[in-house]
Amino acid sequence: MSELRKVKTAVVGCGMISNIYIRNLKNLFSIIDLAAICDINRTAAEEKAKIYGIDRIMSVDEVAESAEIELVVNLTGPAAHYDVIKRMLLAGKHVFTEKMMTTDLEKGRELVALAEEKGLYLGVAPDTILGAGLQTARKVMDAGMIGEVTSCVVSINRNQSMNSEMFRFLRSEGGSLPYDVGIYYVAALLSLLGPVESICAFGEQAPVHKHQLLFQEETQDSWQIPGYNLMTGTLKFRNGVLCSVHFNGNTISSEQSMIILFGTEGILKVGDPNQFNGFVKLIKPEGGECLIPHSHGYNGASVLPEPSPFDGYGHRGVGAAEMAWAIRKGRKNRCSKEYGLHCMEILCGMESSADTGKVYRVQSDFEIKPLRSGYYSTMEGSRGDAELSLVE
Numbered sequence: 001m002s003e004l005r006k007v008k009t010a011v012v013g014c015g016m017i018s019n020i021y022i023r024n025l026k027n028l029f030s031i032i033d034l035a036a037i038c039d040i041n042r043t044a045a046e047e048k049a050k051i052y053g054i055d056r057i058m059s060v061d062e063v064a065e066s067a068e069i070e071l072v073v074n075l076t077g078p079a080a081h082y083d084v085i086k087r088m089l090l091a092g093k094h095v096f097t098e099k100m101m102t103t104d105l106e107k108g109r110e111l112v113a114l115a116e117e118k119g120l121y122l123g124v125a126p127d128t129i130l131g132a133g134l135q136t137a138r139k140v141m142d143a144g145m146i147g148e149v150t151s152c153v154v155s156i157n158r159n160q161s162m163n164s165e166m167f168r169f170l171r172s173e174g175g176s177l178p179y180d181v182g183i184y185y186v187a188a189l190l191s192l193l194g195p196v197e198s199i200c201a202f203g204e205q206a207p208v209h210k211h212q213l214l215f216q217e218e219t220q221d222s223w224q225i226p227g228y229n230l231m232t233g234t235l236k237f238r239n240g241v242l243c244s245v246h247f248n249g250n251t252i253s254s255e256q257s258m259i260i261l262f263g264t265e266g267i268l269k270v271g272d273p274n275q276f277n278g279f280v281k282l283i284k285p286e287g288g289e290c291l292i293p294h295s296h297g298y299n300g301a302s303v304l305p306e307p308s309p310f311d312g313y314g315h316r317g318v319g320a321a322e323m324a325w326a327i328r329k330g331r332k333n334r335c336s337k338e339y340g341l342h343c344m345e346i347l348c349g350m351e352s353s354a355d356t357g358k359v360y361r362v363q364s365d366f367e368i369k370p371l372r373s374g375y376y377s378t379m380e381g382s383r384g385d386a387e388l389s390l391v392e
Protein backbone atom coordinates (compact mmCIF):
# COMPACT_ATOMS: atom_id res chain seq x y z
CA MET A 1 0.00 0.00 0.00
CA SER A 2 2.87 2.36 0.86
CA GLU A 3 4.18 2.25 -2.73
CA LEU A 4 0.91 3.57 -4.06
CA ARG A 5 0.93 7.19 -5.25
CA LYS A 6 -1.41 9.24 -3.05
CA VAL A 7 -4.08 11.33 -4.75
CA LYS A 8 -3.33 15.06 -4.37
CA THR A 9 -6.56 16.58 -3.18
CA ALA A 10 -7.99 20.07 -2.59
CA VAL A 11 -11.10 20.86 -0.58
CA VAL A 12 -13.21 23.66 -2.06
CA GLY A 13 -15.69 25.18 0.42
CA CYS A 14 -14.62 25.65 4.03
CA GLY A 15 -17.92 25.92 5.87
CA MET A 16 -19.50 23.83 8.59
CA ILE A 17 -19.15 20.34 7.07
CA SER A 18 -15.57 20.97 5.98
CA ASN A 19 -14.53 20.52 9.63
CA ILE A 20 -15.02 16.77 9.56
CA TYR A 21 -13.95 16.37 5.93
CA ILE A 22 -10.66 18.20 6.40
CA ARG A 23 -9.90 16.31 9.61
CA ASN A 24 -10.71 12.92 8.06
CA LEU A 25 -9.13 13.53 4.65
CA LYS A 26 -5.95 14.75 6.27
CA ASN A 27 -5.61 11.99 8.87
CA LEU A 28 -7.72 8.96 8.09
CA PHE A 29 -7.07 7.72 4.56
CA SER A 30 -3.61 6.79 3.36
CA ILE A 31 -4.69 7.21 -0.28
CA ILE A 32 -5.43 10.94 0.13
CA ASP A 33 -2.84 13.71 0.25
CA LEU A 34 -4.79 16.79 1.30
CA ALA A 35 -2.57 19.36 -0.37
CA ALA A 36 -4.70 22.51 -0.13
CA ILE A 37 -7.99 24.02 0.96
CA CYS A 38 -9.94 26.81 -0.72
CA ASP A 39 -12.97 29.04 -0.17
CA ILE A 40 -14.40 31.97 -2.09
CA ASN A 41 -14.15 33.67 1.29
CA ARG A 42 -10.41 33.38 2.01
CA THR A 43 -10.89 34.09 5.72
CA ALA A 44 -13.00 30.91 6.01
CA ALA A 45 -10.16 28.88 4.48
CA GLU A 46 -7.59 30.59 6.69
CA GLU A 47 -9.59 29.69 9.80
CA LYS A 48 -9.77 25.99 8.87
CA ALA A 49 -6.11 25.93 7.82
CA LYS A 50 -5.17 27.17 11.26
CA ILE A 51 -7.39 24.72 13.13
CA TYR A 52 -6.44 21.64 11.10
CA GLY A 53 -2.83 22.45 10.27
CA ILE A 54 -3.18 22.75 6.51
CA ASP A 55 -0.14 24.42 4.92
CA ARG A 56 -1.61 25.65 1.71
CA ILE A 57 -4.60 27.87 0.87
CA MET A 58 -5.49 28.27 -2.79
CA SER A 59 -7.97 30.46 -4.65
CA VAL A 60 -10.55 28.72 -6.86
CA ASP A 61 -8.50 29.76 -9.91
CA GLU A 62 -5.33 28.32 -8.39
CA VAL A 63 -7.03 24.97 -7.71
CA ALA A 64 -8.32 24.84 -11.30
CA GLU A 65 -4.92 25.79 -12.74
CA SER A 66 -2.81 23.65 -10.43
CA ALA A 67 -0.87 20.93 -12.21
CA GLU A 68 -0.56 18.91 -9.00
CA ILE A 69 -4.17 18.77 -7.74
CA GLU A 70 -5.90 15.69 -9.15
CA LEU A 71 -9.04 15.53 -7.00
CA VAL A 72 -11.34 18.31 -5.82
CA VAL A 73 -13.70 17.65 -2.91
CA ASN A 74 -16.54 20.12 -3.38
CA LEU A 75 -18.05 21.23 -0.05
CA THR A 76 -19.75 24.41 -1.23
CA GLY A 77 -23.52 24.81 -0.71
CA PRO A 78 -25.84 23.16 -3.28
CA ALA A 79 -26.45 26.46 -5.12
CA ALA A 80 -22.73 26.64 -6.07
CA HIS A 81 -22.30 22.95 -6.92
CA TYR A 82 -22.95 23.08 -10.66
CA ASP A 83 -20.50 25.94 -11.32
CA VAL A 84 -17.73 24.49 -9.14
CA ILE A 85 -18.08 20.94 -10.51
CA LYS A 86 -18.18 22.11 -14.13
CA ARG A 87 -15.21 24.41 -13.67
CA MET A 88 -13.10 21.68 -12.08
CA LEU A 89 -14.08 19.01 -14.62
CA LEU A 90 -13.21 21.39 -17.45
CA ALA A 91 -9.88 21.95 -15.72
CA GLY A 92 -9.27 18.18 -15.82
CA LYS A 93 -9.84 17.42 -12.13
CA HIS A 94 -11.70 14.46 -10.69
CA VAL A 95 -14.49 15.77 -8.42
CA PHE A 96 -16.21 14.35 -5.37
CA THR A 97 -19.12 16.57 -4.38
CA GLU A 98 -21.35 16.87 -1.35
CA LYS A 99 -25.03 16.29 -2.05
CA MET A 100 -26.88 17.25 -4.16
CA MET A 101 -24.80 17.19 -7.34
CA THR A 102 -27.19 19.94 -8.52
CA THR A 103 -30.93 20.36 -8.05
CA ASP A 104 -31.56 20.68 -11.80
CA LEU A 105 -31.75 17.34 -13.58
CA GLU A 106 -30.60 18.70 -16.95
CA LYS A 107 -27.55 20.25 -15.34
CA GLY A 108 -26.88 16.97 -13.54
CA ARG A 109 -27.03 15.11 -16.84
CA GLU A 110 -24.70 17.67 -18.38
CA LEU A 111 -22.12 17.18 -15.61
CA VAL A 112 -22.30 13.39 -15.88
CA ALA A 113 -21.82 13.62 -19.66
CA LEU A 114 -18.91 16.04 -19.21
CA ALA A 115 -17.13 13.74 -16.75
CA GLU A 116 -17.73 10.81 -19.09
CA GLU A 117 -16.41 12.71 -22.11
CA LYS A 118 -13.29 13.80 -20.26
CA GLY A 119 -12.66 10.40 -18.69
CA LEU A 120 -12.83 11.88 -15.18
CA TYR A 121 -14.34 10.54 -11.99
CA LEU A 122 -17.31 12.38 -10.52
CA GLY A 123 -18.37 11.07 -7.12
CA VAL A 124 -21.42 12.17 -5.17
CA ALA A 125 -22.37 12.10 -1.47
CA PRO A 126 -24.10 10.85 0.62
CA ASP A 127 -21.26 8.48 1.44
CA THR A 128 -23.09 7.27 4.55
CA ILE A 129 -24.13 4.36 2.28
CA LEU A 130 -20.55 3.10 2.72
CA GLY A 131 -20.96 3.21 6.51
CA ALA A 132 -21.26 0.22 8.82
CA GLY A 133 -25.05 0.43 9.16
CA LEU A 134 -26.05 0.42 5.51
CA GLN A 135 -23.31 -2.02 4.44
CA THR A 136 -24.52 -4.44 7.13
CA ALA A 137 -28.11 -4.05 5.93
CA ARG A 138 -26.95 -4.80 2.39
CA LYS A 139 -25.12 -7.92 3.59
CA VAL A 140 -28.23 -9.19 5.38
CA MET A 141 -30.29 -8.65 2.24
CA ASP A 142 -27.69 -10.15 -0.12
CA ALA A 143 -27.61 -13.22 2.17
CA GLY A 144 -31.34 -13.61 1.52
CA MET A 145 -32.26 -13.28 5.20
CA ILE A 146 -35.52 -11.48 4.49
CA GLY A 147 -36.18 -13.35 1.25
CA GLU A 148 -37.45 -11.24 -1.63
CA VAL A 149 -38.31 -7.70 -0.63
CA THR A 150 -41.89 -6.85 -1.60
CA SER A 151 -42.35 -3.37 -0.09
CA CYS A 152 -40.80 -0.74 2.13
CA VAL A 153 -41.63 2.40 4.07
CA VAL A 154 -39.35 5.38 4.66
CA SER A 155 -39.98 8.56 6.60
CA ILE A 156 -38.10 11.56 7.98
CA ASN A 157 -39.21 14.86 9.48
CA ARG A 158 -37.72 18.14 10.63
CA ASN A 159 -38.67 21.78 11.11
CA GLN A 160 -36.65 22.81 8.08
CA SER A 161 -37.67 26.50 8.24
CA MET A 162 -36.41 26.79 11.81
CA ASN A 163 -33.20 24.99 10.83
CA SER A 164 -32.72 27.49 8.01
CA GLU A 165 -32.23 30.23 10.63
CA MET A 166 -28.91 28.60 11.48
CA PHE A 167 -27.97 26.94 8.17
CA ARG A 168 -28.50 29.69 5.62
CA PHE A 169 -27.88 27.53 2.57
CA LEU A 170 -31.22 25.86 3.38
CA ARG A 171 -32.97 29.02 2.17
CA SER A 172 -31.78 28.44 -1.41
CA GLU A 173 -32.35 25.72 -4.02
CA GLY A 174 -31.55 22.34 -2.51
CA GLY A 175 -32.52 23.46 0.99
CA SER A 176 -35.97 21.83 1.21
CA LEU A 177 -36.22 18.74 3.41
CA PRO A 178 -36.44 16.21 0.55
CA TYR A 179 -33.23 17.53 -1.05
CA ASP A 180 -31.34 18.24 2.16
CA VAL A 181 -32.30 15.16 4.21
CA GLY A 182 -34.63 12.97 2.14
CA ILE A 183 -31.66 12.35 -0.13
CA TYR A 184 -30.08 10.15 2.59
CA TYR A 185 -33.18 7.94 2.55
CA VAL A 186 -33.29 7.79 -1.25
CA ALA A 187 -29.57 6.96 -1.36
CA ALA A 188 -30.01 4.24 1.28
CA LEU A 189 -32.90 2.68 -0.63
CA LEU A 190 -30.97 2.72 -3.89
CA SER A 191 -27.96 1.09 -2.25
CA LEU A 192 -30.23 -1.71 -0.98
CA LEU A 193 -32.80 -2.12 -3.75
CA GLY A 194 -31.19 -0.85 -6.97
CA PRO A 195 -32.79 1.43 -9.57
CA VAL A 196 -36.32 2.87 -9.50
CA GLU A 197 -38.65 2.48 -12.48
CA SER A 198 -41.48 4.96 -11.80
CA ILE A 199 -42.67 7.51 -9.28
CA CYS A 200 -45.85 9.25 -8.21
CA ALA A 201 -45.93 11.93 -5.55
CA PHE A 202 -47.67 14.90 -3.95
CA GLY A 203 -45.98 17.95 -2.46
CA GLU A 204 -46.50 21.04 -0.28
CA GLN A 205 -44.26 24.08 0.06
CA ALA A 206 -42.71 25.36 3.28
CA PRO A 207 -44.58 28.21 4.98
CA VAL A 208 -43.13 31.72 4.79
CA HIS A 209 -40.82 31.79 7.80
CA LYS A 210 -40.46 34.87 10.01
CA HIS A 211 -37.07 35.36 11.65
CA GLN A 212 -37.30 34.01 15.22
CA LEU A 213 -33.89 33.35 16.73
CA LEU A 214 -33.00 36.59 18.44
CA PHE A 215 -29.37 35.67 19.12
CA GLN A 216 -28.71 35.02 15.43
CA GLU A 217 -27.57 38.06 13.42
CA GLU A 218 -30.06 38.40 10.58
CA THR A 219 -30.52 40.51 7.45
CA GLN A 220 -33.82 38.98 6.28
CA ASP A 221 -37.13 39.44 8.16
CA SER A 222 -38.74 36.48 6.45
CA TRP A 223 -38.06 33.91 3.73
CA GLN A 224 -39.52 30.76 2.20
CA ILE A 225 -37.52 27.62 1.45
CA PRO A 226 -37.90 26.96 -2.30
CA GLY A 227 -39.57 23.85 -3.73
CA TYR A 228 -41.64 21.23 -1.94
CA ASN A 229 -40.73 20.92 1.73
CA LEU A 230 -43.25 18.13 2.32
CA MET A 231 -43.56 15.26 -0.12
CA THR A 232 -45.31 11.92 0.02
CA GLY A 233 -45.25 9.38 -2.75
CA THR A 234 -44.64 5.90 -4.04
CA LEU A 235 -41.54 4.56 -5.74
CA LYS A 236 -41.80 1.45 -7.87
CA PHE A 237 -38.39 -0.19 -8.06
CA ARG A 238 -37.30 -2.06 -11.16
CA ASN A 239 -37.27 -5.29 -9.12
CA GLY A 240 -40.97 -4.76 -8.33
CA VAL A 241 -40.60 -3.43 -4.76
CA LEU A 242 -43.21 -0.79 -3.87
CA CYS A 243 -42.02 1.89 -1.45
CA SER A 244 -44.02 4.51 0.49
CA VAL A 245 -42.07 7.72 0.99
CA HIS A 246 -42.83 10.47 3.53
CA PHE A 247 -40.52 13.51 3.81
CA ASN A 248 -41.99 16.24 6.04
CA GLY A 249 -40.04 19.46 6.63
CA ASN A 250 -43.16 21.30 7.85
CA THR A 251 -43.29 19.78 11.33
CA ILE A 252 -41.09 19.63 14.41
CA SER A 253 -37.45 18.58 14.46
CA SER A 254 -37.88 15.58 16.73
CA GLU A 255 -36.68 13.17 14.06
CA GLN A 256 -38.65 9.94 13.56
CA SER A 257 -36.28 8.26 11.14
CA MET A 258 -37.78 5.15 9.56
CA ILE A 259 -36.65 2.64 6.97
CA ILE A 260 -38.49 -0.70 7.06
CA LEU A 261 -38.12 -3.33 4.35
CA PHE A 262 -40.74 -6.08 4.17
CA GLY A 263 -39.62 -9.37 2.61
CA THR A 264 -41.13 -12.77 1.92
CA GLU A 265 -39.07 -14.28 4.76
CA GLY A 266 -38.50 -11.44 7.17
CA ILE A 267 -38.57 -7.72 7.94
CA LEU A 268 -35.51 -5.48 8.17
CA LYS A 269 -35.43 -2.20 10.10
CA VAL A 270 -32.56 0.13 9.22
CA GLY A 271 -31.38 3.03 11.39
CA ASP A 272 -30.76 6.67 10.48
CA PRO A 273 -29.08 6.76 7.03
CA ASN A 274 -27.65 10.21 7.85
CA GLN A 275 -25.34 8.41 10.30
CA PHE A 276 -22.63 5.85 9.67
CA ASN A 277 -23.65 3.57 12.54
CA GLY A 278 -27.37 3.08 11.94
CA PHE A 279 -28.81 -0.04 13.58
CA VAL A 280 -29.85 -3.10 11.59
CA LYS A 281 -32.70 -5.11 13.13
CA LEU A 282 -34.06 -8.36 11.76
CA ILE A 283 -37.52 -9.76 12.40
CA LYS A 284 -38.30 -13.37 11.41
CA PRO A 285 -41.71 -15.10 11.60
CA GLU A 286 -40.85 -16.54 15.03
CA GLY A 287 -39.01 -14.68 17.79
CA GLY A 288 -38.65 -10.98 18.38
CA GLU A 289 -36.61 -8.19 16.86
CA CYS A 290 -32.91 -9.11 16.67
CA LEU A 291 -30.11 -6.53 16.52
CA ILE A 292 -27.50 -7.54 13.91
CA PRO A 293 -23.90 -6.61 14.78
CA HIS A 294 -22.18 -4.45 12.18
CA SER A 295 -20.41 -6.54 9.57
CA HIS A 296 -18.36 -3.56 8.37
CA GLY A 297 -16.18 -0.75 9.66
CA TYR A 298 -16.70 2.97 9.11
CA ASN A 299 -19.23 3.16 11.91
CA GLY A 300 -18.64 6.87 12.48
CA ALA A 301 -16.75 6.47 15.76
CA SER A 302 -13.66 8.65 15.81
CA VAL A 303 -10.40 6.73 15.68
CA LEU A 304 -8.30 9.87 15.68
CA PRO A 305 -6.58 11.24 18.77
CA GLU A 306 -7.85 14.44 20.43
CA PRO A 307 -11.61 14.35 19.91
CA SER A 308 -13.05 17.28 17.98
CA PRO A 309 -16.57 18.75 18.34
CA PHE A 310 -17.31 17.67 14.76
CA ASP A 311 -16.53 13.98 15.26
CA GLY A 312 -20.29 13.35 15.44
CA TYR A 313 -20.36 13.80 11.69
CA GLY A 314 -18.57 10.49 11.47
CA HIS A 315 -16.60 9.08 8.58
CA ARG A 316 -17.55 11.70 6.00
CA GLY A 317 -14.87 11.63 3.34
CA VAL A 318 -14.96 7.85 2.97
CA GLY A 319 -16.70 8.24 -0.42
CA ALA A 320 -13.91 10.52 -1.65
CA ALA A 321 -11.28 8.07 -0.36
CA GLU A 322 -13.04 5.11 -1.99
CA MET A 323 -13.06 7.13 -5.22
CA ALA A 324 -9.36 7.92 -4.85
CA TRP A 325 -8.69 4.16 -4.63
CA ALA A 326 -10.90 3.64 -7.70
CA ILE A 327 -8.84 6.24 -9.60
CA ARG A 328 -5.59 4.46 -8.78
CA LYS A 329 -7.02 0.99 -9.43
CA GLY A 330 -8.81 2.01 -12.63
CA ARG A 331 -12.15 0.64 -11.44
CA LYS A 332 -15.59 2.23 -10.98
CA ASN A 333 -16.24 4.13 -7.76
CA ARG A 334 -19.24 3.22 -5.63
CA CYS A 335 -20.75 6.67 -4.95
CA SER A 336 -20.60 7.12 -8.71
CA LYS A 337 -21.96 9.83 -10.96
CA GLU A 338 -24.63 7.41 -12.20
CA TYR A 339 -25.70 6.67 -8.63
CA GLY A 340 -25.69 10.43 -7.85
CA LEU A 341 -27.75 11.20 -10.94
CA HIS A 342 -30.26 8.44 -10.14
CA CYS A 343 -30.65 9.77 -6.55
CA MET A 344 -31.28 13.18 -8.03
CA GLU A 345 -33.72 11.90 -10.62
CA ILE A 346 -35.81 10.28 -7.87
CA LEU A 347 -36.21 13.59 -6.04
CA CYS A 348 -36.72 15.60 -9.25
CA GLY A 349 -39.15 12.89 -10.43
CA MET A 350 -41.18 13.20 -7.22
CA GLU A 351 -41.29 16.95 -7.75
CA SER A 352 -42.31 16.52 -11.39
CA SER A 353 -45.09 14.07 -10.48
CA ALA A 354 -46.36 16.45 -7.78
CA ASP A 355 -46.36 19.31 -10.34
CA THR A 356 -48.09 17.42 -13.14
CA GLY A 357 -50.22 14.86 -11.33
CA LYS A 358 -48.68 12.23 -13.61
CA VAL A 359 -46.52 9.18 -13.03
CA TYR A 360 -42.84 9.99 -13.69
CA ARG A 361 -40.79 7.36 -15.57
CA VAL A 362 -37.15 7.24 -14.49
CA GLN A 363 -34.54 7.20 -17.25
CA SER A 364 -31.19 6.92 -15.49
CA ASP A 365 -29.57 3.71 -14.32
CA PHE A 366 -26.77 2.71 -11.96
CA GLU A 367 -25.15 -0.22 -10.21
CA ILE A 368 -23.51 -0.28 -6.82
CA LYS A 369 -21.37 -3.06 -5.39
CA PRO A 370 -21.20 -3.69 -1.64
CA LEU A 371 -17.92 -3.08 0.19
CA ARG A 372 -16.00 -5.98 1.60
CA SER A 373 -15.74 -6.02 5.40
CA GLY A 374 -12.99 -4.13 7.18
CA TYR A 375 -12.71 -2.72 10.67
CA TYR A 376 -10.64 -0.26 12.59
CA SER A 377 -8.68 -2.08 15.25
CA THR A 378 -9.37 -1.27 18.86
CA MET A 379 -5.70 -2.01 19.66
CA GLU A 380 -3.85 1.16 20.55
CA GLY A 381 -1.54 2.41 17.84
CA SER A 382 -3.06 0.16 15.18
CA ARG A 383 -5.30 1.44 12.41
CA GLY A 384 -6.70 -2.00 11.53
CA ASP A 385 -7.88 -2.82 8.04
CA ALA A 386 -10.89 -0.56 7.46
CA GLU A 387 -9.21 1.19 4.53
CA LEU A 388 -8.47 -2.16 2.88
CA SER A 389 -12.21 -2.50 2.34
CA LEU A 390 -12.06 0.58 0.08
CA VAL A 391 -9.32 -0.72 -2.19
CA GLU A 392 -11.19 -3.15 -4.47
Ligand SMILES: NC(=O)c1ccc[n+]([C@@H]2O[C@H](COP(=O)([O-])OP(=O)(O)OC[C@H]3O[C@@H](n4cnc5c(N)ncnc54)[C@H](O)[C@@H]3O)[C@@H](O)[C@H]2O)c1
Binding pocket: 012, 013, 014, 015, 016, 017, 018, 038, 039, 040, 041, 044, 060, 075, 076, 077, 078, 080, 084, 098, 099, 100, 167, 169, 180
Ligand atom coordinates in the same frame (compact mmCIF):
# COMPACT_ATOMS: atom_id res chain seq x y z
N1 LIG B 1 -23.84 21.27 7.53
C1 LIG B 1 -24.14 19.98 7.59
O1 LIG B 1 -24.51 19.42 8.65
C2 LIG B 1 -24.00 19.11 6.37
C3 LIG B 1 -24.04 17.74 6.53
C4 LIG B 1 -23.87 16.94 5.41
C5 LIG B 1 -23.73 17.51 4.19
N2 LIG B 1 -23.73 18.86 4.04
C6 LIG B 1 -23.57 19.39 2.69
O2 LIG B 1 -22.28 19.98 2.58
C7 LIG B 1 -22.31 21.14 1.74
C8 LIG B 1 -21.81 22.33 2.49
O3 LIG B 1 -22.56 22.49 3.67
P1 LIG B 1 -22.06 23.46 4.83
O4 LIG B 1 -23.01 23.28 5.96
O5 LIG B 1 -20.62 23.26 5.08
O6 LIG B 1 -22.31 24.87 4.12
P2 LIG B 1 -21.66 26.28 4.53
O7 LIG B 1 -22.58 27.29 3.95
O8 LIG B 1 -21.32 26.31 5.98
O9 LIG B 1 -20.25 26.29 3.74
C9 LIG B 1 -20.13 26.43 2.36
C10 LIG B 1 -18.82 27.14 2.08
O10 LIG B 1 -18.62 27.18 0.66
C11 LIG B 1 -18.09 28.45 0.31
N3 LIG B 1 -18.42 28.71 -1.09
C12 LIG B 1 -19.62 29.03 -1.63
N4 LIG B 1 -19.53 29.16 -2.96
C13 LIG B 1 -18.23 28.93 -3.28
C14 LIG B 1 -17.52 28.89 -4.50
N5 LIG B 1 -18.12 29.15 -5.65
N6 LIG B 1 -16.20 28.61 -4.48
C15 LIG B 1 -15.57 28.36 -3.30
N7 LIG B 1 -16.21 28.36 -2.10
C16 LIG B 1 -17.51 28.64 -2.09
C17 LIG B 1 -18.75 29.42 1.27
O11 LIG B 1 -18.02 30.62 1.39
C18 LIG B 1 -18.80 28.58 2.56
O12 LIG B 1 -17.65 28.82 3.34
C19 LIG B 1 -23.77 21.24 1.27
O13 LIG B 1 -23.90 20.62 0.02
C20 LIG B 1 -24.56 20.46 2.32
O14 LIG B 1 -25.74 19.89 1.79
C21 LIG B 1 -23.83 19.68 5.11
